[in-house]
Amino acid sequence: xxxxxxxxxxxxxxxxxxxxxxxxxxxxxxxxxxxxxxxxxxxxxxxxxxxxxxxxxxxxxxxxxxxxxxxxxxxxxxxxxxxxxxxxxxxxxxxxxxxxxxxxxxxxxxxxxxxxxxxxxxxxxxxxxxxxxxxxxxxxxxxxxxxxxxxxxxxxxxxxxxxxxxxxxxxxxxxxxxxxxxxxxxxxxxxxxxxxxxxxxxxxxxxxxxxxxxxxxxxxxxxxxxxxxxxxxxxxxxxxxxxxxxx
Numbered sequence: 436x437x438x439x440x441x442x443x444x445x446x447x448x449x450x451x452x453x454x455x456x457x458x459x460x461x462x463x464x465x466x467x468x469x470x471x472x473x474x475x476x477x478x479x480x481x482x483x484x485x486x487x488x489x490x491x492x493x494x495x496x497x498x499x500x501x502x503x504x505x506x507x508x509x510x511x512x513x514x515x516x517x518x519x520x521x522x523x524x525x526x527x528x529x530x531x532x533x534x535x536x537x538x539x540x541x542x543x544x545x546x547x548x549x550x551x552x553x554x555x556x557x558x559x560x561x562x563x564x565x566x567x568x569x570x571x572x573x574x575x576x577x578x579x580x581x582x583x584x585x586x587x588x589x590x591x592x593x594x595x596x597x598x599x600x601x602x603x604x605x606x607x608x609x610x611x612x613x614x615x616x617x618x619x620x621x622x623x624x625x626x627x628x629x630x631x632x633x634x635x636x637x638x639x640x641x642x643x644x645x646x647x648x649x650x651x652x653x654x655x656x657x658x659x660x661x662x663x664x665x666x667x668x669x670x671x672x673x674x675x676x677x678x679x680x681x682x
Contacts (some may be wrong), residue, residue, distance in 0.1 A: 475552045476500040478509065478560035485562065488569035489540040490658045491621050492630065495562055497530045497550050508553045509560075515546035522546060522564070523616050538656075540568045569622065571595060571658060574678050577602060584675065586614045589666065591675030599682050600653040606637050606645045613639040615664045616647065622660045625667040631657045633679075639665055653679045 479498040485492060499507045510527035513521045524531045534548055545565050552558040575593035577583075582602055585592045587609040598604060606616050617636040620640030627636060631654050637645035657679045663670055 441476060449640075459623045464629075474502060474505050475507075475555040476502055478550055478552050478558045480548060480550050480560040480562040483562050484565075486565045486567060487534075487536045487604050488567050488622055489536055490538055490569065490571065492533055492535040493564075494527070494531060494533050495548055495550075497560055497613050499530070499552070501562055506554045509550040510553060512549050512551075513546055515544070522547070522566070534564065536564075536566055540566045543567050571676060571678075574680065576680070577604070581605070583607060584616060584677075586610060586663075589669075589671040591616075591661075591670070591672050595658075595676040595678055596680075597678045597680040598649055598678060600649055600655070601651040602649045604647050604649065604677070605641075606647065608644075611641070613641055613665050615639045616645070616661050616675070617664050618659050619674075622678055623662075623668065624660075625662055625673075627664075630659045633657060633659050633662070649677070649679065655681055 437587050468552060477500045480495055481498055482493070482495065487491055497507075497509055499509075501507055511524055511526060511532050511606055513524060513534075515521050522536045523534070527533060532548075543566065545563055548562040548564060550560045572594035574595050574597035575602055577596055577598040580593060580596070582596070582598060583605045584596055585607050589610065596604065608614050615637050617627055618629060618634045619626060628634065633650065635647040637647060659677045659679075660674045661677065664676055667673065
């Protein structure tokens with residue numbers, strides 16, 4: 436009888452083991468396996484915080500953490516103002532934009548650049564942009580000065596030359612030291628750069644006038660700051676401007 440009971444007990448244990456049902460000596464942990472669905476984990480925008488003057492621009496990109504195979508595309512928008520008062524954005528690709536500050540900034544204020552995941556709209560990244568007033572000199576039409584920029588007494592004259600697309604600009608140097616007229620992407624950045632794809636650099640020179648040509652497809656309204664690569668911030672007017680105007 437004992438042998439029969441022992442045999443029955445062994446058969447019961449083997450049944451539970453084979454079926455995966457835990458015996459009284461096994462611990463049961465409900466939900467012990469984490470179920471992680473594929474998708475967007477987080478969205479970040481870089482740079483995360485930035486200061487810009489009126490008319491300045493900056494590229495922003497996203498850093499996206501994702502699990503599995505999921506679209507990393509985002510939708511961009513600006514919060515903090517109305518219309519073009521808060522600046523504009525140009526989408527370079529699904530994860531990169533160029534932000535351009537508004538033409539006029541009356542007082543210091545902040546706007547927020549937001550990137551929202553297309554795959555999961557609850558995942559967003561943000562960048563805070565502090566806009567600072569910038570006084571750009573009044574435009575002197577190129578027709579009034581023969582489309583010429585003159586460097587004299589360490590100053591650029593006129594301070595802001597207005598020219599139409601396709602214009603050839605003559606640069607003269609009346610000082611006795613080398614100067615250059617070199618575009619920069621931001622005022623007082625003092626390194627070679629471009630604005631809306633427009634760039635130029637005369638190289639250093641003294642006596643022989645130099646020239647630069649504005650491309651025929653230069654966007655009207657574009658303001659390109661420029662500087663001297665020799666003296667940088669030591670010029671009387673460290674920054675000059677060229678503004679693209681209508682015919």
